[in-house]
Amino acid sequence: MTAAAIKFGEFVDAERVGNTPTAARHSQTSATGSIHCATPAETGMVNVKMKHIAVAHATLRQQKPTHTILSSTPSQSFVEIDNVDFSYGKRAILKGISLKVPKGRVVAIMGGSGCGKTTLLRLIGGQLAPSKGMVRVDGQDIASLDRDGMYAMRRKMGMLFQFGALFTDMTVFDNIAFQLREHTTLPADMIRDLVLMKLNAVGLRGTAKLFPAELSGGMARRVALARAVALDPMLIMYDEPFAGLDPISLSVVGQTIRKLNNALGATSIVVTHDIVESMQIVDYLYFISDGRIVGQGTPDEIRHSEEPFVKQFVHAELDGPVPFHYPAGDFGEQLGLVPTLPASRTQS
Protein backbone atom coordinates (compact mmCIF):
# COMPACT_ATOMS: atom_id res chain seq x y z
CA MET A 1 0.00 0.00 0.00
CA THR A 2 1.36 3.39 -0.89
CA ALA A 3 0.80 6.77 0.64
CA ALA A 4 -1.80 7.51 -2.00
CA ALA A 5 -3.93 4.58 -0.85
CA ILE A 6 -4.51 5.45 2.82
CA LYS A 7 -7.85 3.91 3.72
CA PHE A 8 -10.53 4.80 6.21
CA GLY A 9 -8.79 2.96 9.06
CA GLU A 10 -5.68 5.05 8.65
CA PHE A 11 -7.79 8.18 8.50
CA VAL A 12 -9.26 7.19 11.86
CA ASP A 13 -5.79 6.58 13.29
CA ALA A 14 -4.58 9.96 12.18
CA GLU A 15 -7.70 11.64 13.57
CA ARG A 16 -7.25 10.04 16.97
CA VAL A 17 -3.54 10.65 17.00
CA GLY A 18 -4.14 14.28 16.23
CA ASN A 19 -6.53 14.80 19.11
CA THR A 20 -3.87 15.80 21.60
CA PRO A 21 -0.54 17.49 21.07
CA THR A 22 1.23 14.80 23.09
CA ALA A 23 -0.36 12.08 21.05
CA ALA A 24 0.99 13.73 17.93
CA ARG A 25 4.45 12.61 18.99
CA HIS A 26 3.31 9.01 18.68
CA SER A 27 1.80 9.44 15.26
CA GLN A 28 4.77 7.89 13.55
CA THR A 29 4.26 4.57 15.34
CA SER A 30 0.56 4.61 14.62
CA ALA A 31 1.01 5.39 10.99
CA THR A 32 3.71 2.77 10.59
CA GLY A 33 1.37 0.20 12.02
CA SER A 34 -1.15 0.90 9.31
CA ILE A 35 1.23 0.71 6.34
CA HIS A 36 1.89 -2.64 4.77
CA CYS A 37 4.09 -3.92 1.93
CA ALA A 38 5.80 -0.60 1.40
CA THR A 39 9.43 -0.02 0.50
CA PRO A 40 11.57 1.61 3.22
CA ALA A 41 11.60 4.81 1.18
CA GLU A 42 7.82 4.80 0.81
CA THR A 43 7.32 4.03 4.48
CA GLY A 44 9.59 6.87 5.46
CA MET A 45 7.69 9.25 3.24
CA VAL A 46 4.35 8.11 4.63
CA ASN A 47 5.62 8.39 8.20
CA VAL A 48 6.70 11.95 7.63
CA LYS A 49 3.38 12.72 5.97
CA MET A 50 1.30 11.20 8.76
CA LYS A 51 3.30 12.99 11.41
CA HIS A 52 2.83 16.16 9.45
CA ILE A 53 -0.95 15.59 9.35
CA ALA A 54 -1.14 14.71 13.02
CA VAL A 55 0.58 17.97 13.89
CA ALA A 56 -1.89 19.79 11.64
CA HIS A 57 -4.79 18.20 13.50
CA ALA A 58 -3.28 19.08 16.83
CA THR A 59 -2.94 22.68 15.67
CA LEU A 60 -6.51 22.62 14.42
CA ARG A 61 -7.82 21.42 17.74
CA GLN A 62 -5.79 24.00 19.63
CA GLN A 63 -7.18 26.80 17.48
CA LYS A 64 -10.76 25.98 18.31
CA PRO A 65 -12.10 28.29 21.01
CA THR A 66 -13.50 26.78 24.24
CA HIS A 67 -13.21 23.32 22.77
CA THR A 68 -13.42 21.24 25.92
CA ILE A 69 -15.00 17.87 26.33
CA LEU A 70 -15.61 18.40 30.05
CA SER A 71 -18.04 21.26 29.59
CA SER A 72 -20.79 18.85 28.58
CA THR A 73 -20.06 16.10 31.02
CA PRO A 74 -22.51 16.97 33.83
CA SER A 75 -25.50 15.89 31.76
CA GLN A 76 -23.61 13.73 29.26
CA SER A 77 -25.97 15.24 26.68
CA PHE A 78 -24.30 17.26 24.00
CA VAL A 79 -27.60 18.75 22.82
CA GLU A 80 -30.57 19.39 25.07
CA ILE A 81 -33.87 20.77 23.88
CA ASP A 82 -36.11 21.74 26.72
CA ASN A 83 -39.82 22.43 26.21
CA VAL A 84 -39.27 24.39 23.00
CA ASP A 85 -42.03 26.15 21.07
CA PHE A 86 -41.48 27.71 17.69
CA SER A 87 -43.85 29.40 15.23
CA TYR A 88 -43.56 30.96 11.81
CA GLY A 89 -45.89 33.92 12.33
CA LYS A 90 -49.12 32.45 13.69
CA ARG A 91 -48.35 28.94 12.42
CA ALA A 92 -47.05 26.84 15.29
CA ILE A 93 -44.34 24.44 14.10
CA LEU A 94 -42.96 23.01 17.34
CA LYS A 95 -45.05 22.64 20.48
CA GLY A 96 -43.24 21.90 23.71
CA ILE A 97 -40.52 19.68 22.23
CA SER A 98 -38.01 18.20 24.68
CA LEU A 99 -35.21 15.85 23.70
CA LYS A 100 -31.62 14.98 24.51
CA VAL A 101 -28.81 13.89 22.25
CA PRO A 102 -26.13 12.06 24.23
CA LYS A 103 -22.50 12.70 23.45
CA GLY A 104 -20.94 10.38 20.90
CA ARG A 105 -24.25 9.01 19.61
CA VAL A 106 -26.02 9.16 16.28
CA VAL A 107 -29.62 10.24 16.81
CA ALA A 108 -32.29 10.42 14.13
CA ILE A 109 -35.17 12.85 14.17
CA MET A 110 -37.93 11.53 11.98
CA GLY A 111 -41.34 12.62 10.84
CA GLY A 112 -43.36 13.46 7.78
CA SER A 113 -42.59 16.36 5.47
CA GLY A 114 -43.20 19.75 7.04
CA CYS A 115 -43.38 18.44 10.62
CA GLY A 116 -40.61 20.76 11.83
CA LYS A 117 -37.52 18.53 11.62
CA THR A 118 -35.39 21.03 9.72
CA THR A 119 -36.65 23.84 11.95
CA LEU A 120 -35.34 21.87 14.91
CA LEU A 121 -31.89 21.66 13.29
CA ARG A 122 -31.93 25.41 12.67
CA LEU A 123 -32.80 26.00 16.31
CA ILE A 124 -29.83 23.86 17.35
CA GLY A 125 -27.57 25.70 14.89
CA GLY A 126 -28.75 29.07 16.20
CA GLN A 127 -30.19 30.16 12.85
CA LEU A 128 -33.58 30.47 14.53
CA ALA A 129 -34.49 31.33 18.10
CA PRO A 130 -37.24 29.48 19.99
CA SER A 131 -40.30 31.46 21.05
CA LYS A 132 -40.33 29.47 24.30
CA GLY A 133 -38.00 27.02 26.00
CA MET A 134 -34.27 26.51 25.74
CA VAL A 135 -31.82 24.90 23.33
CA ARG A 136 -28.50 23.94 24.93
CA VAL A 137 -25.47 22.79 22.98
CA ASP A 138 -22.39 21.71 24.88
CA GLY A 139 -24.01 23.16 27.99
CA GLN A 140 -24.57 26.62 26.52
CA ASP A 141 -27.93 28.25 25.87
CA ILE A 142 -27.81 28.97 22.14
CA ALA A 143 -30.29 31.86 22.20
CA SER A 144 -28.25 33.76 24.79
CA LEU A 145 -25.05 33.84 22.70
CA ASP A 146 -23.94 37.02 20.97
CA ARG A 147 -22.56 36.94 17.40
CA ASP A 148 -19.01 36.07 18.40
CA GLY A 149 -20.23 33.47 20.88
CA MET A 150 -22.51 31.98 18.24
CA TYR A 151 -19.70 31.78 15.69
CA ALA A 152 -17.39 30.21 18.29
CA MET A 153 -20.12 27.63 18.94
CA ARG A 154 -20.67 27.00 15.23
CA ARG A 155 -17.02 26.16 14.81
CA LYS A 156 -17.79 23.10 16.91
CA MET A 157 -20.60 22.18 14.53
CA GLY A 158 -20.73 20.80 11.04
CA MET A 159 -23.86 20.76 8.96
CA LEU A 160 -24.80 18.83 5.86
CA PHE A 161 -27.53 20.68 3.98
CA GLN A 162 -30.28 18.87 2.13
CA PHE A 163 -28.86 19.58 -1.32
CA GLY A 164 -25.23 19.85 -0.25
CA ALA A 165 -24.99 23.65 -0.59
CA LEU A 166 -21.52 23.31 -2.08
CA PHE A 167 -19.95 26.54 -3.31
CA THR A 168 -20.48 26.28 -7.04
CA ASP A 169 -17.64 28.63 -8.00
CA MET A 170 -15.03 26.50 -6.22
CA THR A 171 -13.57 23.09 -6.93
CA VAL A 172 -14.28 20.18 -4.62
CA PHE A 173 -10.84 20.69 -3.09
CA ASP A 174 -11.45 24.39 -2.40
CA ASN A 175 -14.89 23.65 -0.96
CA ILE A 176 -13.35 21.44 1.71
CA ALA A 177 -10.34 23.68 2.23
CA PHE A 178 -12.63 26.70 2.65
CA GLN A 179 -13.12 26.48 6.41
CA LEU A 180 -9.52 25.45 7.03
CA ARG A 181 -8.31 28.52 5.17
CA GLU A 182 -10.82 30.82 6.86
CA HIS A 183 -10.43 29.60 10.42
CA THR A 184 -6.85 28.42 10.71
CA THR A 185 -3.39 29.61 9.86
CA LEU A 186 -2.21 26.20 8.69
CA PRO A 187 0.25 26.26 5.79
CA ALA A 188 -1.02 25.32 2.33
CA ASP A 189 0.64 21.89 2.21
CA MET A 190 -0.93 20.86 5.53
CA ILE A 191 -4.33 22.02 4.32
CA ARG A 192 -3.80 20.01 1.16
CA ASP A 193 -3.08 16.86 3.16
CA LEU A 194 -6.07 17.37 5.45
CA VAL A 195 -8.41 17.96 2.51
CA LEU A 196 -7.18 14.83 0.74
CA MET A 197 -7.75 12.83 3.93
CA LYS A 198 -11.30 14.10 4.26
CA LEU A 199 -11.97 13.32 0.62
CA ASN A 200 -10.41 9.90 1.01
CA ALA A 201 -12.69 9.20 3.95
CA VAL A 202 -15.74 9.68 1.71
CA GLY A 203 -14.09 7.86 -1.19
CA LEU A 204 -13.83 10.87 -3.48
CA ARG A 205 -10.17 11.81 -3.44
CA GLY A 206 -10.21 11.54 -7.23
CA THR A 207 -12.75 14.36 -7.57
CA ALA A 208 -10.58 17.04 -5.93
CA LYS A 209 -10.20 19.06 -9.12
CA LEU A 210 -13.81 18.80 -10.27
CA PHE A 211 -16.45 21.47 -9.81
CA PRO A 212 -19.71 20.64 -7.97
CA ALA A 213 -21.65 20.82 -11.25
CA GLU A 214 -19.59 17.87 -12.52
CA LEU A 215 -20.63 15.59 -9.63
CA SER A 216 -23.65 13.30 -9.36
CA GLY A 217 -26.18 13.95 -6.57
CA GLY A 218 -24.72 11.22 -4.37
CA MET A 219 -21.15 12.38 -4.91
CA ALA A 220 -22.09 15.99 -4.14
CA ARG A 221 -23.70 14.82 -0.89
CA ARG A 222 -20.51 12.96 0.06
CA VAL A 223 -18.34 15.97 -0.75
CA ALA A 224 -20.67 18.08 1.40
CA LEU A 225 -20.21 15.47 4.11
CA ALA A 226 -16.44 15.81 3.87
CA ARG A 227 -16.80 19.59 4.05
CA ALA A 228 -19.08 19.33 7.10
CA VAL A 229 -16.34 17.49 9.01
CA ALA A 230 -13.45 19.61 7.72
CA LEU A 231 -12.83 21.16 11.14
CA ASP A 232 -13.42 17.92 13.08
CA PRO A 233 -16.66 19.20 14.63
CA MET A 234 -18.04 17.92 17.92
CA LEU A 235 -21.59 18.01 16.59
CA ILE A 236 -22.56 17.05 13.04
CA MET A 237 -26.07 17.80 11.79
CA TYR A 238 -27.48 16.16 8.69
CA ASP A 239 -30.55 17.60 6.98
CA GLU A 240 -32.19 14.89 4.87
CA PRO A 241 -28.89 13.27 3.85
CA PHE A 242 -30.63 10.43 2.00
CA ALA A 243 -33.14 12.45 -0.05
CA GLY A 244 -33.06 11.67 -3.76
CA LEU A 245 -30.20 9.17 -3.67
CA ASP A 246 -29.99 5.83 -5.48
CA PRO A 247 -29.70 2.74 -3.22
CA ILE A 248 -25.91 2.48 -3.55
CA SER A 249 -25.25 6.18 -2.84
CA LEU A 250 -27.77 6.02 -0.02
CA SER A 251 -25.98 3.14 1.63
CA VAL A 252 -22.57 4.76 1.12
CA VAL A 253 -23.75 8.04 2.66
CA GLY A 254 -25.38 6.18 5.55
CA GLN A 255 -22.29 4.13 6.34
CA THR A 256 -20.06 7.19 5.99
CA ILE A 257 -22.18 9.09 8.52
CA ARG A 258 -21.77 6.29 11.04
CA LYS A 259 -18.04 5.82 10.42
CA LEU A 260 -17.28 9.52 10.55
CA ASN A 261 -19.12 9.84 13.84
CA ASN A 262 -17.11 6.99 15.32
CA ALA A 263 -13.84 8.24 13.86
CA LEU A 264 -14.25 11.79 15.12
CA GLY A 265 -15.85 10.84 18.43
CA ALA A 266 -18.53 13.35 17.51
CA THR A 267 -22.26 13.55 18.15
CA SER A 268 -24.57 13.35 15.14
CA ILE A 269 -28.17 14.37 14.53
CA VAL A 270 -29.74 13.02 11.37
CA VAL A 271 -32.99 14.59 10.25
CA THR A 272 -34.62 12.25 7.77
CA HIS A 273 -37.70 10.34 6.79
CA ASP A 274 -35.76 7.35 5.48
CA ILE A 275 -36.66 4.79 8.11
CA VAL A 276 -34.83 1.80 6.59
CA GLU A 277 -31.41 3.42 6.32
CA SER A 278 -31.75 5.24 9.65
CA MET A 279 -32.53 2.04 11.55
CA GLN A 280 -29.18 0.63 10.38
CA ILE A 281 -26.94 3.49 11.41
CA VAL A 282 -28.46 5.37 14.36
CA ASP A 283 -28.42 4.66 18.09
CA TYR A 284 -31.68 6.35 18.96
CA LEU A 285 -34.72 7.76 17.15
CA TYR A 286 -37.22 10.48 17.90
CA PHE A 287 -40.48 10.80 15.97
CA ILE A 288 -42.13 14.18 15.51
CA SER A 289 -45.68 14.71 14.39
CA ASP A 290 -47.79 17.85 14.58
CA GLY A 291 -44.94 19.66 16.36
CA ARG A 292 -44.72 17.12 19.20
CA ILE A 293 -42.57 14.12 19.96
CA VAL A 294 -44.84 11.13 19.53
CA GLY A 295 -42.34 8.31 19.87
CA GLN A 296 -38.75 7.53 20.72
CA GLY A 297 -36.45 4.62 21.30
CA THR A 298 -33.60 2.50 20.01
CA PRO A 299 -34.03 0.96 16.55
CA ASP A 300 -35.12 -2.32 18.16
CA GLU A 301 -37.70 -0.62 20.37
CA ILE A 302 -39.00 1.33 17.40
CA ARG A 303 -39.38 -1.83 15.29
CA HIS A 304 -41.67 -3.31 17.94
CA SER A 305 -43.39 -0.12 18.97
CA GLU A 306 -47.19 -0.14 19.25
CA GLU A 307 -47.42 3.66 19.21
CA PRO A 308 -49.89 4.29 16.31
CA PHE A 309 -47.85 7.02 14.57
CA VAL A 310 -44.55 5.15 14.89
CA LYS A 311 -46.22 1.95 13.67
CA GLN A 312 -47.74 3.69 10.68
CA PHE A 313 -44.42 5.40 9.85
CA VAL A 314 -42.21 2.34 10.30
CA HIS A 315 -44.49 0.00 8.36
CA ALA A 316 -45.46 2.65 5.80
CA GLU A 317 -49.18 2.07 6.40
CA LEU A 318 -51.51 3.99 4.14
CA ASP A 319 -53.90 5.17 6.84
CA GLY A 320 -53.53 5.83 10.54
CA PRO A 321 -52.93 8.88 12.74
CA VAL A 322 -51.66 10.55 9.56
CA PRO A 323 -54.80 10.31 7.41
CA PHE A 324 -54.55 9.47 3.72
CA HIS A 325 -57.14 12.15 2.90
CA TYR A 326 -56.67 15.83 3.42
CA PRO A 327 -59.78 17.11 5.27
CA ALA A 328 -62.60 17.69 2.79
CA GLY A 329 -66.38 17.58 2.57
CA ASP A 330 -68.42 14.48 1.81
CA PHE A 331 -67.13 12.93 -1.44
CA GLY A 332 -70.51 11.49 -2.50
CA GLU A 333 -72.14 14.85 -1.97
CA GLN A 334 -69.42 16.59 -4.00
CA LEU A 335 -70.01 14.16 -6.87
CA GLY A 336 -73.78 14.72 -6.61
CA LEU A 337 -74.44 11.04 -5.75
CA VAL A 338 -76.13 11.68 -2.37
CA PRO A 339 -79.60 13.29 -2.77
CA THR A 340 -79.88 16.34 -0.55
CA LEU A 341 -83.20 16.71 1.29
CA PRO A 342 -85.41 19.68 0.44
CA ALA A 343 -85.15 22.51 2.95
CA SER A 344 -88.82 22.20 4.07
CA ARG A 345 -88.42 18.49 4.92
CA THR A 346 -85.20 19.10 6.73
CA GLN A 347 -86.88 21.70 8.92
CA SER A 348 -89.83 19.39 9.73
Add this chain to the structure above:
Amino acid sequence: MINAIRNLGVRGINALWRGGSMARFFMLILANSGMSFRRFRLTIREIYFAGVMSLVIIMVSGLFIGMVVGLQGFETLQHYGAEETMGVLVALSLVRELGPVVTALLFASRAGSAITAEIGLMKATEQLKAMDMMAIDPMARVVAPRFWAGAISMPVLAALFSSMGIFGGYLVATLLVGIDSGVFWSNLHAAVDFRYDVLNGFVKSVVFGVAISIIATFEGFDADPTAEGVARATTRTVVTSALTVLLLDLILTGFMLRGD
Protein backbone atom coordinates in the same frame (compact mmCIF):
# COMPACT_ATOMS: atom_id res chain seq x y z
CA MET B 1 -60.85 55.75 -5.80
CA ILE B 2 -60.30 54.80 -2.16
CA ASN B 3 -58.59 51.62 -3.34
CA ALA B 4 -56.27 53.56 -5.64
CA ILE B 5 -55.25 55.86 -2.78
CA ARG B 6 -54.84 52.86 -0.49
CA ASN B 7 -52.63 51.09 -3.06
CA LEU B 8 -50.55 54.23 -3.48
CA GLY B 9 -50.13 54.42 0.29
CA VAL B 10 -49.11 50.75 0.52
CA ARG B 11 -46.59 51.16 -2.29
CA GLY B 12 -45.22 54.32 -0.71
CA ILE B 13 -44.77 52.65 2.67
CA ASN B 14 -43.18 49.59 1.06
CA ALA B 15 -40.77 51.78 -0.91
CA LEU B 16 -39.87 53.63 2.28
CA TRP B 17 -39.26 50.35 4.12
CA ARG B 18 -37.15 49.11 1.25
CA GLY B 19 -35.14 52.32 1.21
CA GLY B 20 -34.61 52.03 4.95
CA SER B 21 -33.55 48.41 4.66
CA MET B 22 -31.11 49.34 1.90
CA ALA B 23 -29.58 52.09 4.06
CA ARG B 24 -29.22 49.65 6.93
CA PHE B 25 -27.70 47.12 4.55
CA PHE B 26 -25.16 49.74 3.43
CA MET B 27 -24.19 50.35 7.06
CA LEU B 28 -23.75 46.61 7.56
CA ILE B 29 -21.51 46.44 4.48
CA LEU B 30 -19.34 49.24 5.85
CA ALA B 31 -19.18 47.55 9.25
CA ASN B 32 -18.12 44.27 7.62
CA SER B 33 -15.64 45.73 5.14
CA GLY B 34 -12.50 44.91 7.11
CA MET B 35 -11.93 41.59 5.38
CA SER B 36 -12.30 43.17 1.90
CA PHE B 37 -9.17 45.25 2.55
CA ARG B 38 -7.23 42.93 4.87
CA ARG B 39 -7.54 40.17 2.29
CA PHE B 40 -7.58 42.39 -0.76
CA ARG B 41 -7.28 39.34 -3.02
CA LEU B 42 -10.98 38.68 -2.40
CA THR B 43 -11.82 42.15 -3.70
CA ILE B 44 -9.37 41.81 -6.60
CA ARG B 45 -11.17 38.64 -7.69
CA GLU B 46 -14.49 40.49 -7.74
CA ILE B 47 -12.92 43.46 -9.54
CA TYR B 48 -11.91 40.99 -12.23
CA PHE B 49 -15.48 39.72 -12.62
CA ALA B 50 -17.24 43.07 -12.29
CA GLY B 51 -14.67 45.39 -13.86
CA VAL B 52 -12.29 43.54 -16.15
CA MET B 53 -15.04 41.42 -17.67
CA SER B 54 -16.99 44.62 -18.46
CA LEU B 55 -14.07 46.19 -20.31
CA VAL B 56 -15.08 45.09 -23.79
CA ILE B 57 -18.65 46.40 -23.67
CA ILE B 58 -17.55 49.64 -21.98
CA MET B 59 -14.69 50.40 -24.37
CA VAL B 60 -16.53 49.48 -27.55
CA SER B 61 -19.58 51.49 -26.45
CA GLY B 62 -17.36 54.44 -25.55
CA LEU B 63 -15.68 54.36 -28.95
CA PHE B 64 -18.95 54.30 -30.87
CA ILE B 65 -20.70 56.88 -28.72
CA GLY B 66 -17.71 59.20 -29.13
CA MET B 67 -17.89 58.77 -32.88
CA VAL B 68 -21.63 59.39 -33.00
CA VAL B 69 -21.37 62.49 -30.80
CA GLY B 70 -18.58 63.71 -33.09
CA LEU B 71 -20.68 63.23 -36.22
CA GLN B 72 -23.80 64.80 -34.71
CA GLY B 73 -21.73 67.68 -33.32
CA PHE B 74 -20.14 68.32 -36.69
CA GLU B 75 -23.60 68.44 -38.31
CA THR B 76 -24.63 71.28 -35.98
CA LEU B 77 -21.30 73.08 -35.58
CA GLN B 78 -20.66 73.44 -39.32
CA HIS B 79 -23.72 75.74 -39.58
CA TYR B 80 -21.88 78.19 -37.37
CA GLY B 81 -18.44 77.55 -38.90
CA ALA B 82 -17.29 76.17 -35.55
CA GLU B 83 -16.50 72.61 -36.62
CA GLU B 84 -12.97 72.95 -35.25
CA THR B 85 -14.40 72.94 -31.73
CA MET B 86 -15.75 69.44 -32.30
CA GLY B 87 -13.15 68.02 -29.89
CA VAL B 88 -14.40 70.32 -27.15
CA LEU B 89 -18.00 69.21 -27.70
CA VAL B 90 -17.08 65.53 -27.63
CA ALA B 91 -14.80 65.82 -24.61
CA LEU B 92 -17.14 67.91 -22.46
CA SER B 93 -20.18 65.76 -23.30
CA LEU B 94 -18.30 62.63 -22.39
CA VAL B 95 -16.36 63.75 -19.34
CA ARG B 96 -19.24 65.64 -17.70
CA GLU B 97 -22.26 63.51 -18.57
CA LEU B 98 -22.13 60.65 -21.01
CA GLY B 99 -19.06 59.00 -19.54
CA PRO B 100 -20.34 58.52 -15.99
CA VAL B 101 -24.03 58.06 -16.90
CA VAL B 102 -23.75 55.65 -19.84
CA THR B 103 -20.99 53.69 -18.11
CA ALA B 104 -23.21 53.41 -15.03
CA LEU B 105 -26.15 52.18 -17.12
CA LEU B 106 -23.97 49.62 -18.89
CA PHE B 107 -22.27 48.62 -15.65
CA ALA B 108 -25.65 48.07 -13.96
CA SER B 109 -26.78 45.86 -16.84
CA ARG B 110 -23.56 43.90 -17.21
CA ALA B 111 -22.05 43.65 -13.72
CA GLY B 112 -24.89 44.72 -11.38
CA SER B 113 -27.27 42.09 -12.72
CA ALA B 114 -24.51 39.44 -12.50
CA ILE B 115 -23.79 40.34 -8.85
CA THR B 116 -27.49 40.13 -7.97
CA ALA B 117 -27.94 36.81 -9.78
CA GLU B 118 -24.86 35.31 -8.16
CA ILE B 119 -25.76 36.33 -4.61
CA GLY B 120 -29.43 35.41 -5.21
CA LEU B 121 -28.49 31.94 -6.45
CA MET B 122 -26.12 31.46 -3.55
CA LYS B 123 -29.06 32.23 -1.29
CA ALA B 124 -31.44 29.94 -3.21
CA THR B 125 -28.99 27.03 -3.03
CA GLU B 126 -28.34 27.62 0.70
CA GLN B 127 -24.68 28.50 0.11
CA LEU B 128 -25.03 31.64 2.22
CA LYS B 129 -26.67 29.68 5.04
CA ALA B 130 -23.93 27.06 4.81
CA MET B 131 -21.30 29.78 5.07
CA ASP B 132 -23.06 31.27 8.09
CA MET B 133 -23.17 27.82 9.71
CA MET B 134 -19.42 27.57 9.15
CA ALA B 135 -19.04 30.69 11.32
CA ILE B 136 -18.10 32.80 8.32
CA ASP B 137 -20.18 35.94 7.89
CA PRO B 138 -21.55 36.12 4.32
CA MET B 139 -21.73 39.91 4.63
CA ALA B 140 -17.97 40.07 5.10
CA ARG B 141 -16.98 37.21 2.78
CA VAL B 142 -19.49 37.54 -0.08
CA VAL B 143 -21.25 40.91 -0.04
CA ALA B 144 -18.59 43.43 1.01
CA PRO B 145 -15.91 42.37 -1.55
CA ARG B 146 -18.50 42.60 -4.34
CA PHE B 147 -19.64 46.01 -3.13
CA TRP B 148 -16.10 47.39 -3.05
CA ALA B 149 -15.28 45.80 -6.38
CA GLY B 150 -18.22 47.65 -7.94
CA ALA B 151 -17.38 50.92 -6.21
CA ILE B 152 -13.74 50.73 -7.33
CA SER B 153 -14.37 49.49 -10.88
CA MET B 154 -17.01 52.04 -11.85
CA PRO B 155 -14.80 55.22 -11.88
CA VAL B 156 -12.05 53.38 -13.76
CA LEU B 157 -14.52 52.10 -16.33
CA ALA B 158 -16.04 55.60 -16.70
CA ALA B 159 -12.57 57.04 -17.31
CA LEU B 160 -11.87 54.39 -19.94
CA PHE B 161 -15.27 55.02 -21.53
CA SER B 162 -14.58 58.75 -21.80
CA SER B 163 -11.07 58.15 -23.14
CA MET B 164 -12.33 55.77 -25.80
CA GLY B 165 -15.13 58.20 -26.65
CA ILE B 166 -12.69 61.07 -27.12
CA PHE B 167 -10.54 58.80 -29.26
CA GLY B 168 -13.64 57.94 -31.34
CA GLY B 169 -14.39 61.64 -31.75
CA TYR B 170 -10.78 62.20 -32.77
CA LEU B 171 -11.01 59.49 -35.44
CA VAL B 172 -14.19 61.03 -36.90
CA ALA B 173 -12.73 64.55 -36.74
CA THR B 174 -9.41 63.74 -38.39
CA LEU B 175 -10.30 60.89 -40.74
CA LEU B 176 -13.86 61.74 -41.84
CA VAL B 177 -14.29 65.49 -41.35
CA GLY B 178 -10.67 66.48 -42.01
CA ILE B 179 -10.02 68.62 -38.93
CA ASP B 180 -6.34 69.02 -38.15
CA SER B 181 -5.22 66.78 -35.30
CA GLY B 182 -3.28 69.59 -33.58
CA VAL B 183 -6.32 71.88 -33.67
CA PHE B 184 -8.55 69.13 -32.27
CA TRP B 185 -6.29 68.48 -29.27
CA SER B 186 -5.35 72.10 -28.53
CA ASN B 187 -9.01 73.24 -28.53
CA LEU B 188 -9.90 70.31 -26.30
CA HIS B 189 -7.00 71.04 -23.94
CA ALA B 190 -7.90 74.68 -23.66
CA ALA B 191 -11.61 74.09 -22.97
CA VAL B 192 -11.60 71.16 -20.56
CA ASP B 193 -10.99 72.19 -16.96
CA PHE B 194 -9.56 69.46 -14.72
CA ARG B 195 -11.33 70.43 -11.54
CA TYR B 196 -14.65 71.53 -12.95
CA ASP B 197 -15.05 68.91 -15.68
CA VAL B 198 -12.84 65.90 -15.03
CA LEU B 199 -13.08 65.84 -11.24
CA ASN B 200 -16.84 66.41 -11.25
CA GLY B 201 -17.23 63.56 -13.73
CA PHE B 202 -15.10 61.39 -11.45
CA VAL B 203 -17.24 62.26 -8.41
CA LYS B 204 -20.35 61.31 -10.36
CA SER B 205 -18.90 57.96 -11.38
CA VAL B 206 -17.93 57.18 -7.77
CA VAL B 207 -21.44 58.01 -6.53
CA PHE B 208 -23.02 55.92 -9.31
CA GLY B 209 -20.65 53.03 -8.57
CA VAL B 210 -21.57 53.05 -4.88
CA ALA B 211 -25.31 53.29 -5.67
CA ILE B 212 -25.27 50.44 -8.20
CA SER B 213 -23.19 48.23 -5.92
CA ILE B 214 -25.55 48.76 -2.97
CA ILE B 215 -28.60 48.05 -5.12
CA ALA B 216 -27.05 44.96 -6.77
CA THR B 217 -25.84 43.36 -3.54
CA PHE B 218 -29.02 44.25 -1.62
CA GLU B 219 -31.34 42.85 -4.28
CA GLY B 220 -29.33 39.62 -4.41
CA PHE B 221 -29.28 39.26 -0.63
CA ASP B 222 -32.97 40.10 -0.38
CA ALA B 223 -34.11 37.91 -3.31
CA ASP B 224 -36.73 35.23 -2.76
CA PRO B 225 -34.78 31.95 -2.75
CA THR B 226 -36.45 30.63 -5.90
CA ALA B 227 -35.65 30.79 -9.62
CA GLU B 228 -38.46 33.29 -10.10
CA GLY B 229 -37.32 35.34 -7.11
CA VAL B 230 -33.77 35.61 -8.46
CA ALA B 231 -35.07 36.59 -11.91
CA ARG B 232 -37.26 39.30 -10.37
CA ALA B 233 -34.37 40.57 -8.24
CA THR B 234 -32.09 40.79 -11.28
CA THR B 235 -34.67 42.80 -13.18
CA ARG B 236 -35.19 45.07 -10.18
CA THR B 237 -31.44 45.71 -10.00
CA VAL B 238 -31.27 46.94 -13.59
CA VAL B 239 -34.44 49.06 -13.38
CA THR B 240 -33.73 50.55 -9.95
CA SER B 241 -30.09 51.22 -10.80
CA ALA B 242 -30.98 52.98 -14.05
CA LEU B 243 -33.59 55.21 -12.38
CA THR B 244 -31.32 55.91 -9.40
CA VAL B 245 -28.39 56.84 -11.66
CA LEU B 246 -30.52 59.26 -13.68
CA LEU B 247 -32.00 60.85 -10.54
CA LEU B 248 -28.60 61.14 -8.87
CA ASP B 249 -27.17 62.63 -12.07
CA LEU B 250 -29.80 65.35 -12.01
CA ILE B 251 -29.12 66.14 -8.36
CA LEU B 252 -25.33 66.09 -8.72
CA THR B 253 -25.40 68.21 -11.90
CA GLY B 254 -27.56 70.73 -10.06
CA PHE B 255 -24.96 70.97 -7.30
CA MET B 256 -21.98 71.02 -9.63
CA LEU B 257 -23.02 73.74 -12.09
CA ARG B 258 -21.10 76.97 -11.61
CA GLY B 259 -23.98 79.15 -12.77
CA ASP B 260 -21.77 81.86 -14.24
